[in-house]
Amino acid sequence: MINNILRGIIYFVVLVLVQVLILNNIHFLRIATPFLYLYFIIKIPVGTSQTNVLFFSFLIGLVIDTFSNTPGMHAAACTLAGFTRQSLINFFEGKDLPDGIFPSFRTFGYGGFFRYVISFVFIHHVALFLIESLTFFDPLFLAIRIGASVITTVLLICTVEAFNIEPQKSGD
C-alpha cells in the first residue's frame, strides 16, 4: 500500500514537471502538443475506487492548468476522462481482471492496452480542445489539432510504456 502511494507521488511529480517544463513547449508543426501527463491516470491500478480515480484526475488536471495558465480546462477534461476510465477498461478487457494490477502491455496485451490508451486519450483531447475553442471556434482547424495531438500523445505514452521497466506484477 505504502509502495503504491509512493509510486503514485513519484509518477505525479515527474510527469507534471516533464509536461510543464518540456512538453508544453512542443508544438509539432504548430498544431500538435503531446499531453504525456495522462499516463498518470492511465496507470492507476485496476480496482481503485471510482471516486479516487476521479479525484486524482481532477487534481493533476488542476496542477497542469495552474502551470499553463488555462484555469479549469485540463481539470474538466481530465475529470471526464477519469470518469470514463472504468467503463473503457470493462469494455476492452472485460470485468474479470484481478484487482490491483497496473494497466500495461503485459497485463492488457498489446492490442488491448493500445485500444484502451487511444480511446482514453481521444476522449480527453476532444473535451480539452472543445473547451478551449469556446473562446474561438474554427471547426476544421479544431479537428486537425485534435487528430494530431491524439497521435503524438498516444505514440509518446506507448513509447514510455515500452521502456517502463518497473516490476509489473501487482501493486501490493
Add this chain to the structure above:
Amino acid sequence: MRKLLDFLIRKRHWFLFILLEIISFTLIYRNSAYQRNIMFSSANVITGHIASVSGAVTSYLNLRDINKELLERNGQLEMELLKLQDQLDMMRADTVSFVGFVPDSTDEGFSYSFVMADVVNNSVSHLSNYITINKGRKDGIAPDMGVVSERGVVGIVSTVSDCFSVIIPLLNPKFRLSCKLLGSNFFGSLSWNGRNARYARLDGLPRHVEFQKGDTIVTSGYSAVFPAGIIVGTVVDFEKQNDDNFYSLEVELATDFYTLNNVRVIRNYRQAEQLSTEREAKKND
C-alpha cells in the same frame, strides 16, 4: 429509504464527477474575465519560481540571435542619434542663441517610461496564449500596462502578483489593438485568428485608404496603453470584407513570439488621469 441511500452511495462517483466538473467550469468562466485569478495562474509564487528557473535555463539557448538583434538595434539607434545630432546642429546654427531662455523645469515631457523584464513562461500554440514575466507589483507594474519587445508590440499586462505578472499577448482573441497605417491617420482594430503566431488581422480600415503590401502598421495611441507609433507589423496581404466598405489586412507581426526573451513594460504616468477624464466624459452621455 434504505434502498435510496444504497443507491446514492453506490453512485457516489456520479455526484463527485458532477461536482468536480462544476468546479472546473466555474474556474474556466470566472477566469475568462479579463482580470484573472492569481491562485491558478503562473503568476502564483510556486509556479512562478519553477517557471523562472526553466526560463533562466532556456534563455541561454538563443543568446546568439538575441545578441545579433541587439547589435542591429544598436546600429539603428546610433544612426538615428547621428541624424538627430545633425539636425540639432543645423537648428543651432540657424537660431540666434538667447541666454535669457529658461526651459520650464516642471514639465514632465514624455509621459512614458520602461521597465525591463525577462519572459519566464510563454505559449504560442493555444487559442488563448499568455506570457509570464519576472517583474511584478514590487517593480511598479500594474494591470493594463502595455508591453513591447525590441521589435514591436507584445501585449498588455492582465494579472500582477508581487514578483510576477501575466501578459495577454497579441496572440489571444481577447486582445484587440487599435492600429493605424504609418503615415496616415486611418485606424483599424488588430486581432489574432488563432492559427499562426506570425500573422494577425487588421479589420475596419476604410475602403478609400491607399496602401500597399509592405506598409508598416503602428499603434494609434488612442488607448492610453501604448504611445502612438510603436511598430506592430507589416502588411502582407489584404482583401475586402463582406460588407465591402472596409479592408481586412493580413499583418505579419514584428514581434517573433516563438523566441521572445526580453520585454519592456511601458508605464504611462498619465494613464490614470486620461482614463478618469474619459470616464467623466462618458458619464455625461
